[in-house]
Amino acid sequence: MALLEVENLRTRFATDRGVVRAVDGVSFTLEQGEVLGLVGESGSGKSVTSLSLMRLIREPPGKIEADKLVFDGVDLLKASESTMSSLRGGKMAMIFQDPMRSLNPVLTVGRQLTETLRRHLRLDGDAARRRAIELLEMVGIPLAEKRLNSYPHQFSGGMRQRVMIAIALSCNPRLLIADEATTALDVTIQAQIVDLVKRLTRDLGTAVIWISHDLGLVAGLCNRVNVMYAGRIAETGSVRDVFYRPSHGYTVGLIGCTPRVDRVGAPLTLIEGRPPDLIRPISLCPFLPRCAVAIDACNKTMPAMNTIEAGHAARCHADLSVFHQKGAA
Amino acid sequence: MADLAATRLSDKEDDFRPAGGLQLAARQLLRNPAATIGFAVLTLMVLAAIFAPLISPHNPIQIKLSAKLQPPSAVYWLGTDHFGRDVVSRLIYGARVSLSVGLLVILFSFSLGVPIGVLSGYVGGRLDATLMRLVDAFLTFPPLLLAVAIVGLLGPDIQNVMIALGVVQAPVLARLVRASTLAAREETYVTAVRALGASPTRIIVGHVLRNVLSPIVVQLTIGFSAAVVSEASLSFLGLGTQPPQPSWGRDLAEARRFMTDAPWLFLAPTLTIMLAVLSINFVGDGLRDALDPRSWVTRRRATQEADD
Numbered sequence: 001m002a003l004l005e006v007e008n009l010r011t012r013f014a015t016d017r018g019v020v021r022a023v024d025g026v027s028f029t030l031e032q033g034e035v036l037g038l039v040g041e042s043g044s045g046k047s048v049t050s051l052s053l054m055r056l057i058r059e060p061p062g063k064i065e066a067d068k069l070v071f072d073g074v075d076l077l078k079a080s081e082s083t084m085s086s087l088r089g090g091k092m093a094m095i096f097q098d099p100m101r102s103l104n105p106v107l108t109v110g111r112q113l114t115e116t117l118r119r120h121l122r123l124d125g126d127a128a129r130r131r132a133i134e135l136l137e138m139v140g141i142p143l144a145e146k147r148l149n150s151y152p153h154q155f156s157g158g159m160r161q162r163v164m165i166a167i168a169l170s171c172n173p174r175l176l177i178a179d180e181a182t183t184a185l186d187v188t189i190q191a192q193i194v195d196l197v198k199r200l201t202r203d204l205g206t207a208v209i210w211i212s213h214d215l216g217l218v219a220g221l222c223n224r225v226n227v228m229y230a231g232r233i234a235e236t237g238s239v240r241d242v243f244y245r246p247s248h249g250y251t252v253g254l255i256g257c258t259p260r261v262d263r264v265g266a267p268l269t270l271i272e273g274r275p276p277d278l279i280r281p282i283s284l285c286p287f288l289p290r291c292a293v294a295i296d297a298c299n300k301t302m303p304a305m306n307t308i309e310a311g312h313a314a315r316c317h318a319d320l321s322v323f324h325q326k327g328a329a
Numbered sequence: 330m331a332d333l334a335a336t337r338l339s340d341k342e343d344d345f346r347p348a349g350g351l352q353l354a355a356r357q358l359l360r361n362p363a364a365t366i367g368f369a370v371l372t373l374m375v376l377a378a379i380f381a382p383l384i385s386p387h388n389p390i391q392i393k394l395s396a397k398l399q400p401p402s403a404v405y406w407l408g409t410d411h412f413g414r415d416v417v418s419r420l421i422y423g424a425r426v427s428l429s430v431g432l433l434v435i436l437f438s439f440s441l442g443v444p445i446g447v448l449s450g451y452v453g454g455r456l457d458a459t460l461m462r463l464v465d466a467f468l469t470f471p472p473l474l475l476a477v478a479i480v481g482l483l484g485p486d487i488q489n490v491m492i493a494l495g496v497v498q499a500p501v502l503a504r505l506v507r508a509s510t511l512a513a514r515e516e517t518y519v520t521a522v523r524a525l526g527a528s529p530t531r532i533i534v535g536h537v538l539r540n541v542l543s544p545i546v547v548q549l550t551i552g553f554s555a556a557v558v559s560e561a562s563l564s565f566l567g568l569g570t571q572p573p574q575p576s577w578g579r580d581l582a583e584a585r586r587f588m589t590d591a592p593w594l595f596l597a598p599t600l601t602i603m604l605a606v607l608s609i610n611f612v613g614d615g616l617r618d619a620l621d622p623r624s625w626v627t628r629r630r631a632t633q634e635a636d637d
Contacts (some may be wrong), residue, residue, distance in 0.1 A: 054524055082528075089525030096524075101517040104536050105623055115535070116525045149353075151622040167525065 003174055003207050004030040004053070007068035011045075011052045014061045018279040022048040024231040032174065035201060035208045037222035037239070039215060039254070043275050045231035046211045050177045053209075054092060055084050072174055090120040093168035097180035099161035103152035109136075109163050110148030113170060120171040135166040139196060158189035165193070169200060176201075177209045182217065194221055215258045219243055224311075227251050230276050230286035233305075237312030245324040247306075247314035249291040252323050285315070293318045357619040364615020367608035374605060378424035387415035389422040390573040398591045408593040410583070412573075416597050419575040423598070426576035427557050427605070430491055434556035435549045437495030438502050443538075443545065445499070446506025451514055451533055461507065467500040473562060480568045487560075490569045494559050498552045505548050509541035516540075543617045550613025554606040561602070577602050 011023040023045045030036055038046045051057050052064045055076060069076045072091055074083065088094075096102040104112060113135060114128040123131060129148070136144035139162040152160055161181065168176060178197065182190040198221065201208055212218050218225055218239070225242045227235040227250060235248040246252045256269035273290040276282065285291070288298050297303075297317040307313045358364055377384060386406070393413035401408045407416040449460040467475070479493035480486075513519065514537060522536050561578020563569040570576035577598045584595035618624045 056520060056523055085526045085528055087526070088523070089527075094521075094524040096517050096521055098517055102521040104518045104522070104540070106539055106542075106621060107536075108622075115527075119526060153623050164521070 001073075002029040003032045003034075003072055005068055005070045006053070007066060009049065009052060009064070009066040009069060011048050011057060011065075012063045014063070015279075020278045021282075022231050022278060023052060024278075024282070026226075026228075026231070026233055028226055028233065028236065030175070030207050030209065032207055033201060033205045034224065035210060035222045037218035037225040038209060038211045038228060039213060039218055039225060040228035040234075041213060041254075041275060043278075044228040046228055047179055048231075049228070050094065050179055050209060050211060053177065054088055054094060055079075056088075056094075086120070089116050089168075089173075090171050091173055092175045092177070093171070093173040094177040094179065095161070095164050095168050095181040098184055099157050099164055100184070102164055103160055105152055108149050108151055109155070113148070113163070113167055116167055116170050131170070132166075135170055136163070138169075138200075139163070139166045140192070141166075158185050158192070161185060161189075161193060162196070165196065165200075169204070169206070172204060173206060175207045175209070177211070179211045180213075181210075183212065183214070190217070197221065215243070215254060216260075227254065230282065231278055232286070232315065234287065235314040235316070237308070237314075241309070241312040245308070245312070245321075247308050247312070247320050248287075248316040249293045249318060249320070250287045251314070252293065252320060253290070285317070291318075293320060353622075354619040358615050361615040361618065363611040364619075367611030367615070370604060370608040371612065374424050374428060374608075377421050378428050381421045381425060385415075385418035385421045387418045389414060389418040389575050392573075398587065398594075400591070401593055407597045408591065410580070410591075410594055411587060414573075416580075416594065419580055420577065420597060420601055423575040423577045423580060423601075426487060426570055426574070427560060427578065427602070430487070430494070430560040430576075431553040431556045431605075431609070433491045434494045434498060435552045437491065438498035438552055439545075439549060441495065442499035442502030443506050446503040447510050447533055447538060447541075449503070450507040450510025451529075451537060457507075460503070464500040464503050467496070468504070472497045473559065476559060476563060477566065477568065480563060485568045485571065487570055490560055490563050491556075493563075494556050497559075498555070502545070502548055502552070505544055506541060509544050510537055513537045513540045542620050546616045546620065547613055550609050550616075553609045557602060557605060 006029070007027045009023055009026040010021065013020045013022055026045070026049055028036070038049065040046050048057070053069070053071070053076070055064065057064055064077070066077060071087070074087065076084070076087075079087070103109070110129065110132055113132040114123075114125070117123045117128040117131055121128075121131075132148060133144045136147060141147055141159060141162055147155075152163070155163065161184075165181075176197075182193050185193065194217065197208060197210075200206060210218060210222055222239055224238055225236070226233050227242065227248060229250045234250045235242060235246070237245075237247075242251060243255065246255055250271075253269065253271040257271060259268060260266075269292075271290055276286045276289070283302060284300075285294075285298055285303055288294055291298065295318050301317075303315045303317045305313050305315050358368075391414065393409075396405070396409050396413035397411050399405050399409040399413075405415050405417070407420070409415055410419070445460055445464070449457045470478075476490070476493040476497050479496055480489050483489035483492065519532060519536060522532055527535070557577070560569050560576065561581055564576055564579040565582035570579045572579070581595055581598040581602070584591070584598065587594050
């Protein structure tokens with residue numbers, strides 16, 4: 001059985017201007033130990049999807065609906081707030097984008113680590129402390145024991161993100177959601193964090209949802225990718241399928257505007273225009289106004305999710321095989 | 330340079346001895362000279378108030394007309410008032426009233442204003458609207474007038490003065506706490522703590538409240554000063570401490586009649602009130618810094634930069 005099953009997830013927000021459909025019909029499953037990438041530009045619904053999974057959306061003004069939302073055998077839609085509280089930080093954990101702001105500035109790092117350990121694993125003071133030291137060592141913080149008494153501002157951004165990862169992993173979660181976890185960090189630190197996450201998923205069997213707009217990073221880290229646009233999944237497939245055989249106009253555009261070291265000097269393309277207003281009802285492909293490869297059919301009907309090959313599907317009318325790299329490994 | 334060596338040394342201490350946040354904060358507070366002095370002065374005042382019968386040289390309410398309006402001397406260190414009562418003894422006994430008014434008023438406004446403010450700010454919505462309109466209603470009255478009205482309703486008595494002043498101060502605190510809570514609630518770390526499964530109570534007490542503590546402490550020290558002064562005003566109007574009981578404010582009010590003949594009479598309570606208010610403000614400032622670990626480093630960095 002899959003660890004996480006999401007079927008037709010819809011998250012809406014009531015605003016003064018109308019209802020914003022931030023996530024509109026997202027479906028996917030996640031197996032244990034799998035690393036799933038969620039890519040797309042700002043406002044495509046990546047973060048709202050992940051916050052919805054943890055039911056961290058404030059209701060109201062938000063509203064989460066789904067045909068199915070089951071995590072590790074628990075129906076998240078019907079779960080009580082206390083069930084959710086014991087899942088969060090226990091079986092499902094999350095790392096946020098801004099490490100400078102995701103730790104409480106007035107509490108020591110040790111206190112913030114042990115707080116979660118005490119709550120979920122019911123460890124007493126000493127045991128929690130020992131485990132906290134272990135965790136800090138695991139994420140590569142030197143002199144872990146004395147660093148427990150440090151405050152967040154005494155750490156650099158990369159160190160803080162390691163601390164956040166240590167806290168998130170402290171109770172051996174089955175699912176780790178990383179929301180732009182390395183976006184605020186420089187590339188060397190980013191590489192270290194990615195290595196760390198890779199090692200941890202391998203050693204602990206944690207499933208990861210990695211949200212990013214950095215395609216290179218996702219390609220190196222994930223098994224599968226969901227490309228999101230306008231609150232929907234535009235394309236889904238294995239990393240190789242999606243990057244070498246992109247089958248949605250938006251994916252093609254995204255890949256085109258990613259700089260690559262093996263194509264130094266090649267021009268970067270641009271996706272003109274802006275993402276659609278999610279208050280307006282969507283009847284055609286939401287990417288149509290910006291699409292470079294649109295065909296006649298696009299102006300007539302909304303494309304359905306077409307299976308291209310096993311495990312690879314896209315919501316696109318156009319035949320994009322010209323963009324596919326033949327024989328690419 | 331010596332200062333830098335000292336901070337480095339204590340850094341090492343921090344590093345190798347496990348210390349709780351509270352210990353670190355206390356150490357930080359004692360590193361601030363103004364706060365230390367303020368704390369010492371307040372401690373002395375509190376001790377004087379507690380042991381008043383043992384240390385006051387004379388009976389504070391015994392009338393001795395033969396010794397009225399005497400200037401400071403070896404027998405009467407700060408002179409006597411128009412009934413021949415010893416000013417020093419009256420100040421010592423007066424500390425009991427003034428300090429307990431200050432303390433109880435801020436306790437009262439804290440226990441009323443902070444829960445209202447935090448709930449209002451954190452929960453929001455209809456609860457926020459209701460509570461804040463109520464607070465607004467109280468804030469429309471001029472503070473002293475509201476206190477006079479409440480004491481008038483309850484009867485002139487020192488306990489009622491404390492209640493009245495507490496009721497006057499609580500809405501101010503509630504507003505401040507609500508505003509700080511609103512800001513803290515939207516911080517990423519609050520979402521992060523929620524994502525780690527903390528209960529709402531835990532989030533409010535352990536994280537939100539802990540982060541809005543600094544403005545609360547500052548407001549409370551202002552409230553303490555205001556309470557001491559307001560008690561004086563209300564006693565002056567005959568609504569607070571009743572004669573012949575001494576209180577700093579009452580004595581000051583009475584002394585104004587003899588301002589030119591016996592200036593020590595009003596100088597003594599004035600300076601005492603000033604000293605108390607100044608001390609509590611120093612302690613408040615020190616506490617504000619000590620409660621915010623981020624400000625610890627600023628000072629350390631400042632020393633280092635000055636050295637470099």
